[in-house]
Amino acid sequence: MGRKAKFKPGDVYEDMSLHPCLCIGASDEGRDIWGVSLVDGSYPRSCDPQFHGIRKLSLEEAWIWRTKGPQRLAAEARILPEEQWWWPKPLEGINPGHIAEHLFSFSLLFLRNERSVCERLGSLPIGWWESSSQISDHGPTGKANVCYVTRGSAASARVRVAAEKEGRLWPIRRITVEFLDGSSDLEFTGENVRGCGQASQVG
DSSP: OOTTOOOOTTOEEEOTTOOEEEEEEEOTTSSOEEEEETTTOOSOOOBOHHHHTOEEEOHHHHHHHHHHOOOSOOTTOOOOGGGOTTSOOOOOOOOHHHHHHHHHHHHHHHHHTOHHHHHHHTSSOEEEEEEEEEEEEETTEEEEEEEEEEEOSSOEEEEEEEEEOBTTBOOEEEEEEEETTSOOOEEEEEHHHHTSSOEEEEO
């Protein structure tokens, strides 16, 4: 180890960002090496071993660096919190306003393409009024509901939209259209309201 260590393809080293890396190339004079990070796969991790003081690592050390962070750091070494890969970090949440906007916009677009809805409203549904939303996001699971009144040239309807979280997406599960003139409701479920395939119509 040390500043004058020679590197060759196959060696494992700690680069200037303290990532454990696999060396895949080195210049003949030893002034430049490059490799792949064993933390995030980034490439090329290029360094000048003499200028940056790059350290060779054993395979055992590389695993410790990967799972517990770099060891035996110099006193002046600093790693920003967002660069500390060895700490578990929760996924950043999605702005609930974006979820609600998605549900309002895509449900209305869906209804504008449904002939049965347009016929009963007398035209394409226009806008939303009396809108409300309720979103419960618990990381891996979540549910969202929005409700609004939309209007056509002949009638109005209350629209209820339900979505459930899948990963970081919020696919729509159900769109219910309640006509304010008292006529029977329409309900749409299935793959089409999720954004692909066909929807089944009930009622």
